[in-house]
Amino acid sequence: MIKLTPRLETITELIKNSEVTADIGTDHAYLPVSLIERGKTKRAIASDIAEGPLMRAAETVRKHRMSDMISLRLGAGLETLTPIDMADTIIIAGMGGETIAEILENSPKIVNAAKLIIAQPMSSVPEFRDYIYESGYSNIREHLAVEGCKIYNIISMSPIKTTNAPLEPHERLVGRDLPARRPEHFDKYLKNLTNALEAKINGLSRATSPEAKAELERTKDILSKLS
Numbered sequence: 001m002i003k004l005t006p007r008l009e010t011i012t013e014l015i016k017n018s019e020v021t022a023d024i025g026t027d028h029a030y031l032p033v034s035l036i037e038r039g040k041t042k043r044a045i046a047s048d049i050a051e052g053p054l055m056r057a058a059e060t061v062r063k064h065r066m067s068d069m070i071s072l073r074l075g076a077g078l079e080t081l082t083p084i085d086m087a088d089t090i091i092i093a094g095m096g097g098e099t100i101a102e103i104l105e106n107s108p109k110i111v112n113a114a115k116l117i118i119a120q121p122m123s124s125v126p127e128f129r130d131y132i133y134e135s136g137y138s139n140i141r142e143h144l145a146v147e148g149c150k151i152y153n154i155i156s157m158s159p160i161k162t163t164n165a166p167l168e169p170h171e172r173l174v175g176r177d178l179p180a181r182r183p184e185h186f187d188k189y190l191k192n193l194t195n196a197l198e199a200k201i202n203g204l205s206r207a208t209s210p211e212a213k214a215e216l217e218r219t220k221d222i223l224s225k226l227s
Contacts, residue, residue: 022044097123
């Protein structure tokens, strides 16, 4: 049994009874192999844009004798998938939030045919939140995983469209459903955000330009809503 990092373990826990799971940016293919080992998916597609990671994935698949259950694909984003694959679960982890948004935006047919989308943005999390709420994704849930001193955001959602209220500035930063659910690691996550806001306020308090003063008041308002 493959031992996963806390980040990948959290992603795995979100998947229940998938027929076909696509792991985009698979690297070593640890995730699809683990999903099949645990009976969480019957088949998987392990896709990567670079040959090196895909070669490592191929080695992992061969080692675990899963060549008949895991299809290896070389290419960018969801371009490696076709409607015939019938992927009901799509995982895009370990990329920037804006890159993930672009991948989803570029392949609407593949995305809309899925039942579950799981994204793990490494950066630009507020921008990614903007994208999914404005694009009408539904059943948006956020999860947290800790590796070392870093907290990772993992976001699950359905491509079934709905109308979402626009995110407030503080919701862009902390997420909409996390404060109400307060999952494991939330207190540390919130403390990191408030510390960053306080440091920003200290820096802006010495500025004199109208733009800086406006940003100072905006930042103070966000902090007040997180306290």
